[in-house]
Amino acid sequence: MNLKRNLKWFFPGALAVMLIGVLFGPRFFSPKDGAREPIVVRPVKSMVLSPIDGAWIRTMxxxxxxxRRVDLAFRVSGPLVELSAKEGEHVKAGxxxxxxxxxxxQLALDGVRGSLSQARATLEAMRRGARxxxxxxxxxxxxxxxxRAEEAEAQFSRFKRLYEAKAISQSEFDRYRTAKDVAASSLMAAQQELQKARKGARExxxxxxxxxxRSLQAQExxxxxxxxxTELRAPFDGTVARRMADNFQFVTARQPILSLQDTSSVEVVVDVPESAINLNPDDLDVWASFSSISGKFPLKLVEFSSAPDPETQTYRATLAMEVPDGIRLFPGMAAEVSGKIKYGGTGKVYRIPIEALLSDDRGSGVWVVGEDLxxxxTSVEVTHLGDGHVDVKGHIEAGDRVVTAGVHVIREGQSVRLLEGKR
Structure with missing residues (x-):
């Protein structure tokens, strides 16, 4: 009976002693200098490095x-008498x-030139004076x-005496008086013309x-x-894409007649997703390929829209392409635009989240997770800073696993535990 009673209390007591040893043992049995501390295993997110040098972006x-493309129109109106350009024909500038x-x-020009010639002759005579x-x-x-004036004056004087003597009628006397006045006016006009000829034209x-x-010159x-x-000329070398009028048709000013396109160099338009808008064009190799033409053709960015398409939420990029001799490309042809990231210099480049970069008095670096966790x-060099990411190179290699979150609370040599969904 006593043995059973002792065993009944022995097992709970032993368990209590074991719990006390686990909870308070390290405090009492660790070295007095405090060098030994509890081991803390940090859960972290991480990613495995792979070089982005030459990595494909995507094909779109x-x-x-x-x-260059333009719709050509006349500046004047009239009936067409010649429309020699044909669709698909290559034409030269001019x-x-x-x-x-x-x-x-032509008649209007001839009329203005005639009036101008007459005005110039009159001005020359005015400047030179009368001969x-x-x-x-x-x-x-x-x-x-x-x-004539003196004769009319004499006649008037003689008939005036006859009128006063009542030898002639009033009407006959008035006729001679009018003749005198007309002769005096003619004399005055002739004298004025002579005076003007002697003095020359007024300033x-x-x-x-x-x-x-000057007004006639402007009209000319x-x-x-x-x-x-009346002649419609090609402003540059190009191909006639479309005719929009027929010969002998009456056309009005600014009415499109022909569509001309320059295909010596073309542009390729592509809709770019939002994920690619932060890429630096200088870091990209971009080219076009065509199903009917072999080879790859380099492209260069010309312009980039800043507003997305309201339906697709993509951004339109326009890229220039030089057309090699012997290759014919026409507007509207389908192309595949491909690109890859390129970096110059030595060493492979890796892209990591900006949260993975640690900067302190040692410089820029990352936490590399070893096989023993x-x-x-490890120090790195920043080669490019993007939106939410950073491109680095240095003493890191493809396949290295780096910590991507919580880098500021980790110590050198600390053990970590990789979380699910690691990057």
Missing amino acids: PGRVQAS DVLARIDPRDF AEDIRSLEAQVASARA EDIRAMESQI SAAAAALAD RVQW
């Missing part, structure tokens, strides 16, 4: 468009592609007018004629330009 569909009937424009023979002719006219008359000539330039505009600080 694109579409070819001409680098080639005549279409003509409007120039008849009315000697003209002055002599005017002097003779004045002498003749004076003789204000000359300035007025010069102003008229406008008429000549209108005549030149202990971490070691």
Whole structure:
């Protein structure tokens, strides 16, 4: 009975002693200098490094468009008399592609030039003054007018006495008085013409004629330009993509007639996803390929839209491409746009989350997880800082596992536990 009672209390007591030893044993039995501490295993997120040098971004569909394209139109209206350009035809800069009937424009130019020639001759005469023979002719006219005026004055005086003597009627007397006045007016006009010829044209008359000539010169330039505009010429080397009018049709100014495209260099348009907009174009090798043409053709970024498409939420990128000799590309052709990241210099480059980078008095570095799940600080060099990521190189290799979260609470040599969903 006593043995059973002792065993009944022995097992609970032994268990209590064991719990006390586990909880308080390290405190009493660790070295007095405190060098020994509890081992803490940190749970961490991590990722395995792989070099991004030469890594594929993705392949996306694109579409070819001409680098230069324009719809050509006349600046004047009229009936077409020539429309020689054909769709698909290659033309040179300056080639005549279409003509409007120039008849009315030529007549207008000839009329203005005639008026301008006459005005210039008048101005020359005004500046030079009357010729000697003209002055002599005017002097003779004045002498003749004076003789007629004197004769009319004598006739008027004689018939005035007869009228006062009531020998003639009132109407007959009025006729001679009118003849006297007309002769006096003719003499005065002839004298004024002679005086003007002797003095030359007035300065204000000359300035007025010069102003008229300038106005006619402007009209001549406008008429000549209108005549030149009856020819539609190619502004650059290109291919006629489309005809939008027929020959002998009446066309109006600014009505599109032909569509011209320059295909010596083309552009490839591609819709880029949001995940790629932060890539540096200088770090990319981008090229186009075509199903009907062998080879890869380098591309260079020309412009990038800053607003996404409201339906696809992609951003439109336009890339330039030089067309090699012997290759024919037409607007609208489908292309595949591919790219890869490139880095110059030596050493492989790795992309890690920006949270994985630790910067302190030692410089920039990362925690590398060893095979024994202990971490070691390793220095790195930052080659590119992006949105939420950083590209680094240094004493790291492909296959190394680095900590991506909680880097500031880890100590050198600390044991870690990899979490599910590690990066």
